[in-house]
Amino acid sequence: MKQLFKAVALTVAFVGAPVLAADTAEVGKPAPAFTLKDEAGKTHSLADYKGKVVVLEWANSECPFVKRHYEAKTMQTTQKGFDAKKVVWLTVDSTASHDAKFAADWKKKEGFTQPVLVDTDGKVGKSYAAKTTPHMYVIDGQGVVRYAGAIDDDPRGKGAKTNYVKTAVDAVLNGQQVPTATSEPYGCSVKYKS
């Protein structure tokens, strides 16, 4: 009886707390749905990639951390290491001052191939609680967030020991638990419209 009362008390304690958190990205929970246009005007929805592992990369080509990773080819190399039939890489730019043309220019300059989704109003970025560039998410084939955080453990560019995204994607593909499911992302803040 006492136990039952406590269980009720426990439930009451947590009701009204983060029910509203249902539509933000949390590891272990379904990823927020989105539909965005890329730099070429093509529409991408998370639902389109059901059954595939989706890597989301928040980026801002003006951020020194993003520049560093693109020059060191961290993002490109990580992406190339995956089987393109099983893994989709989407770059998202939530910078308020950027548009499709800006994204297209950047893509051309760096010569990479993945789509850059333009999220100028920042709605998708905020639904994922993306706060830094780069900020990385790995979503499994069932649409569940399996990793959120930094690309690697190297905020100062001294040489990474662990590429968290690569480790997470490999684990998901092998049906294993992601060893590090969250990490502190580092970099510039996302320059949201406000």
Added chain:
Amino acid sequence: MTHPWRKRSGSRLGGLGAVAMVLLAAVAQAALPASAVGSTAPDEGDPRLEGALVLDATQVKAGGELRVGVRLTLDPDWHVYWKNPGDSGLATDVSWDAPGVTVGELRWPFPQTFRTPDGFITTHGYHDQVLLFAPARVSEAATGTLTVSAAVDALVCKVHCIPAQLVLSRTLPVGPETVADPEFAPQFDAAQAQVPLAPDAQGAPRVALALEGTTLTAGKAFTGTLTVTTADGKPYAGGVEGDFFVPGRILGVDQVALKPSGEGRFALEGKASSVAAKREPRLTGSLRLGTQATGFTAVDVDAPLAPMVADGAVAAAAPLKLPSVKDAAGKVAPAAVASAPAAAESPMGLGLALVFAFLGGALLNLMPCVFPVLALKAYGFTRMVQEEKGKVAPHAAAYAGGILVTMMLLAGAVLAVRAGGASVGWGFQFQEPLFVAAVSAILVAFALNLFGVYTLGADGTALAGKVDQSHGLLRSAGEGVLAVVLATPCSAPLLGTAVGFAFAAGAATVVAVFLALGLGLALPFCVLVLVPGLAKRLPKPGMWMERGKQFLGFALLATTVWLVWVMGGLAGVDGMGRLLAFLIAVGLGTWLYGQSQGLEGGRRGVTVGLAVLTLVGAGTVALRFDEAQASVETRGATVAAHGGSQAWDEAAVSAALAAGQPVFVDFTADWCLTCKFNERTVLSREDVRQAFMKHNVAFFVADWTRRDARITAKLAAHGRAGVPMYLVLSPGSPDKPEVLNELLTADSVIQAVQRADGCESPLKAGSMVCARP
């Protein structure tokens, strides 16, 4: 090997052109050499950050201390980051290269909090100007000049961010005296005033956290109350302003915020990460008290939150034991207690604690620690009862008085140490080598007295036939003192609970419980006096008493052997040697004193002088114990005594539980006789070992021989103030450890281990709820 900051000058950040280049500022202040000033992080060619390497001395002596710092000056609206940058950014990094100088940890003044206009991103850092500094010590061998270099790696942000790297360097002459720099020393002092105090610093406000739950649930919100009291124990009454709390990076927690909720009270709101942290998260950060008008005091906060459980498992794994929502609103318990399952038992009242203390004190008489004193006292009473009947009551009173006064001194010491910010436990004084040495010396001196080497208080005219004199009231009181001193490394049933209760409560309770404990300890002799006719039933005195007395002397020496062994654990073989040398000097000194008792006048004075000289001289030379010397071998003795055990570590315990192993934790100390007794007679028994093997128990030893704040805290979390304590944890319900009795029996251990393993198979679980995957 390339210097870590030299290789940064190039390629990776080359996109920003000169960004990674170290530019020397043309606008260097006149006070500083050019190499001590630099600027970088150019924005459209304009440097946004200037840095200067500053020292608080213009000259320093070999072996002297100084402060070394980096003063960062930023353009308006630009900022650099604190050690926890917050949602984005990068902590400012300062690394030092200073041959001949040992540079300490970087001191961070209390930071500002920055928010994006929509409030979505929060960061912590500094704008305008900040002095990040570190204490430094110059080598004893330093001569000539010293070169201090600093490499600063910072991210400078306004809307956009620019990385900045500076390499700054200064030289400093070594001279006969340290000379403060009149310009920079005040800047260091001002920066120092902004640095949060360590939680245990002298005069620092005390911060206690009470969480409204025994666990954090992954992805869920949690709440609690932070209570702030001034250093002298009053609730903090001043205000706070602005962003007065900046959290550290807390693994397992996404957000925390504090809101003032009353005098010295702050409501804590937080949200646990969606992924359960492996270690128990701690609330870390800095709290700034005060207002612009009153001035600020910042203090670092570091308090345990609660173990994390995965969402869904919570209802089964942690059926909210302690704090119903109702309780939490009304009462604030210290976090350590609130999160402790042991505290979930019906809270003990003062009355019950006093009864426990009294009974525990009485039981102490039967423990091996106090027994030699008890025997000694029994002997003394035997002859007194026969020869000086009327004096029995005064002697019993003196003995009880000695016990009570010493108990009060002990209570005073506990309160004093606690007021100093450290936590102590029952028997804590045995963690102090000098105390162990003093007790050993007293025991040896006492033993020699029993051997007749000298007589006590006999005023020089004492002869062997006048040994009766040694039964002065003072001696009875002294025996009371000795009884308490020897009792502390022992624990008895009920004692742990009572003392634990006292240590967690106010000063009056500590005094009351210690008094009750003393009365319990004095009980046998009070009974002897109070029950008429009982004294007369003691055996008649005779020659056996003289032999018995000398025999007891050997019992005291045997106790000394144990203390020498304890010293080995505290200060190594070297410490044992020093203690033995000192004890021989004590023997020599007392022998000289004994000789003097047969002499007259000047010769007597000389002999007494020699005795004192021997003691003082030997004490000065020998009583220097280096605790770092404690031999690893001795430290590991307990661990080795139980094959396959390992040193206690919260993370290792969690790992073992996660792996499905039941866990047994033995909280022990070399000087704790009850612990040693349990280890030898119960824990090393074959059937107990078999049970541990059968149930695959992970055996941990928490050794409290020397001071260990983690262990003290863990003891307190279970309402205990000292060792022994035995915890049995089940992988099925890791949050509900079973605390075993102080005196173990093989059956109790085996059954507890069986219960802990009961969750292993769902078929065996019965009515128990097992939340293991």
